[in-house]
Amino acid sequence: xxxxxxxxxxxxxxxxxHLVNHTEIQAAEIPANLDEAYIQRTLxxxxxxxxxxxxxxxxxxxxxxxxxxxxxxxxxxxxxxxIIYDNSIPVNVSINEAxxxxxxxxxxxxxxxxxxxxxxxxxxxxxxx
Numbered sequence: 375x376x377x378x379x380x381x382x383x384x385x386x387x388x389x390x391x392h393l394v395n396h397t398e399i400q401a402a403e404i405p406a407n408l409d410e411a412y413i414q415r416t417l418x419x420x421x422x423x424x425x426x427x428x429x430x431x432x433x434x435x436x437x438x439x440x441x442x443x444x445x446x447x448x449x450x451x452x453x454x455x456x457i458i459y460d461n462s463i464p465v466n467v468s469i470n471e472a473x474x475x476x477x478x479x480x481x482x483x484x485x486x487x488x489x490x491x492x493x494x495x496x497x498x499x500x501x502x503x
Contacts, residue, residue, distance in 0.1 A: 381409040382452065382471055385416050386479070389448040420455045427454045434494040446484050449475050453492055465496055 375383075384405070392399040399417050404410050420427065431450050432439060439447060453472035456463045469492045476485040 377407065377409050378412065379471070379474075380407065381412050383475065383478075384408055385413055386448050386452050386475055388417060389420065389451050390444055393444050393448060393451075416452070416455060416460070419459050420451060423455065423459060427451055427458070430454050430458060430495060431491070434491050434498060443481065443484065445479050446476060446481075446488060449480065449488055450491060453488070454495065457492065457496065469493065469496070 388399050388401070391397075399421050401413055401417050404413050428439060428451075431447075431454055435442070442450070449472050452475075453468050456468040457465050460468075469489065472492060473485045473489045476488045480488070
């Protein structure tokens with residue numbers, strides 16, 4: 375697994391812990407084999423833009439955020455942040471990585487929900503792939 379993939383997975387787990395425990399997202403001790411700059415930037419950005427990220431996700435789904443599986447919501451938060459705020463990551467990479475995370479950690483067909491939601495977000499915001 376690449377350093378970035380492992381870092382993205384680690385961030386997703388931190389977002390999951392945040393959603394379950396209702397605490398601020400914290401980096402704690404970042405393992406040496408991960409991309410510390412990406413992790414710090416992403417966690418800080420998600421903390422700073424939580425409300426905007428939640429509104430963006432809500433715009434493109436038909437159910438309340440509280441009804442979304444916590445793993446799926448963690449992945450959506452991460453991908454939404456990357457798509458809207460991190461110009462160093464191509465949009466199609468963010469969508470693909472989110473789909474792969476969902477295949478690994480989410481329900482059997484939840485990757486389709488993730489992919490459709492992020493695709494709608496990109497088209498709705500007229501972002502280029």
